[in-house]
Amino acid sequence: MITLHTWTTPNGRKPIILLEELGVPYNVVPVDLGKRQQFEPAFLAISPNNKIPALVDDDAAGGPLTMFESGAILTYLAEKHGQLLPAAGLARYRVLTWLHWQIGGVGPMFGQLGYFSRQDDADATGHFVEEAERLLDVLDKQLANGAYLAGDEYSIADIALYPGSWPPRSGSARSWVRRWTARPRCSAGSGWSASARRCARGWLGHRADVRYAARPGVAALRPPAHGRSRRYSRSRSPARSPRRQPCAA
Template sequence: MITLHTWTTPNGRKPLIMLEELGVPYQTVAVDIHKHEQFRPEFLALSPNNKIPALVDDAGEDGSVTMFESGAILTYLAERHGKLLPAQGPARYRVLSWLHWQIGGLGPMFGQLGFFAGQDDNPAREHFMEEAHRLLDVLDRQLASGPYLAGDAYSIADIAAYPWLMAAREKLADTLGQAIDGKPDVARWLALVGGRPAVRTAMAWQPETTA
């Protein structure tokens, strides 16, 4: 059985989407970051960085596997089940490039903007605002060349980016919402990915729900 320790953040929803897409049995353990449950010793044993999500796969190919960091979890699940990440060749590296673009750019920049968004006349706010808009331009240009982030096929790159765009649309509506909706290829992609049943189920997950 796979056990996912997670919360309702963009990073926490990534593996939920992946598990729903794979259709494999799993259970969830809510880690309430508002109550600082991520700092409990039992969670630290799973995630040395005290960050959600963490995953335990009791039926790994070589025994029990414990994973932390959302991008690593997505890659593990894709390779374990042979889906949503090409096994080799240029298509694989395109997916990995855009996965790491999200991990290293989109997520951190949007997250920092969320922290500074309510502060007026703050140089940090302006910096992260400019970077967030630049990243949206990168995303829109890429999506103009194909239906999905890494090309013609839906992949873990889309799974990684989607929750962050949706969170920005909702929680940063005053600063990024109009910019997101004003980019036609981003808007098209959000509707395309958001229409998938697995994505809808994962995005609706709440802590009291055990999938």
């Protein structure tokens, strides 16, 4: 049996979505980040980096396996069940390329942008706004070439990209979001709980035009009417915005 230790964040729901797509049985153990359960010894024994998600597979070849890091978990599960990751060849490496692009780019950069947009630090906010804009430009160009992130086939790279954690700006990106959310298993994984559904939208939700406009500095990512994004002016110091409330289990 697979046991997933996770919480109601976009990163924490990615393995749930994949498990739903694979149709395999699994258990979920909530790790309440607001209560700092990620620092408890039992969880650290599974995830020494004290981050969710973490996975235990009692039926792994060679004996029980513990894993952490969402990208590693997605790759392992896809390989084990032979789905959503090509077994070999160029298609496999395209999927892995875009999976790691999300892990090393979109995920951490938009997370840092979310944090610094609530701080009185214009330089830091400006830096992450510019990097977020660059990543969105890369994404828009890539999605203009195919239905999904790594080409014409849905893969673990698309699961990792998880809509709701970045604002779709182009028609191609919005079409990708519609295809993603139309998949019943994606909806099932995103709706792990009522609070998870709320957190999935987050402050970087699909209504990005409204949410970004409400946050100084981050509004630079909102495309103006003529379709080109404005650059953030570092001469302005963004005011503090209210912190997000933690989601309940």
